[in-house]
Amino acid sequence: MSRRTFGADSLAPFEPYDRAVVSGDHVFCSGTLGTDPATGEAADSVAAQAEQALTNLAGVLSESGSSMRQLVKTTIYYLGSEDFSAINDVYARHMPTPPPARSAVPCSALPEGLLFCIDAIAALG
Numbered sequence: 001m002s003r004r005t006f007g008a009d010s011l012a013p014f015e016p017y018d019r020a021v022v023s024g025d026h027v028f029c030s031g032t033l034g035t036d037p038a039t040g041e042a043a044d045s046v047a048a049q050a051e052q053a054l055t056n057l058a059g060v061l062s063e064s065g066s067s068m069r070q071l072v073k074t075t076i077y078y079l080g081s082e083d084f085s086a087i088n089d090v091y092a093r094h095m096p097t098p099p100p101a102r103s104a105v106p107c108s109a110l111p112e113g114l115l116f117c118i119d120a121i122a123a124l125g
Contacts, residue, residue: 020064022124027064029120031077032057033111046083046115050076050090053118058094066122071100077107077117087116 020029034049035042037056042049058068078087084104092099100120110117 019060022064025124026072027061027066027122027124029057029060029064029122031117031119032060033114034116035112035114042112042114045086046078046080047086047090049114049116050087050118053116054090054094057118057120061120061122064122065124068094068122069096070123070125071096071120072123073101073103073121075103075105075119077105077110079107079110079115081106083115 017030019032020027022028032053033042033056034051034053035056036052037059043052054068061067061070076087076091078084087104091102
């Protein structure tokens with residue numbers, strides 16, 4: 001099995017893992033947060049964090065040789081059920097037609113007090 005990894009160094013100070021791993025014909029993206037890559041800061045609203053996280057995910061996919069159009073499966077993690085509609089609106093604007101399979105998991109906490117996170121699997125090529 002061949003394996004290429006992307007960007008573990010850009011994740012500090014969070015965790016020691018790669019942003020994405022290419023294996024076979026797919027790219028597996030780690031949880032992507034809604035923080036600004038230049039500053040490490042996050043907006044206060046869940047919609048703004050979701051927007052940034054999806055922009056960050058698009059960048060990771062592009063760097064890995066894939067794109068949002070090639071998403072197969074996503075999992076979103078969020079704090080408040082009252083935020084689901086706002087998250088869904090942002091998510092829908094970033095997804096291809098037809099959209100990928102998705103799971104949505106409400107959480108009691110996310111790293112660094114964040115409100116939204118997404119991981120993904122996409123095809124290559």
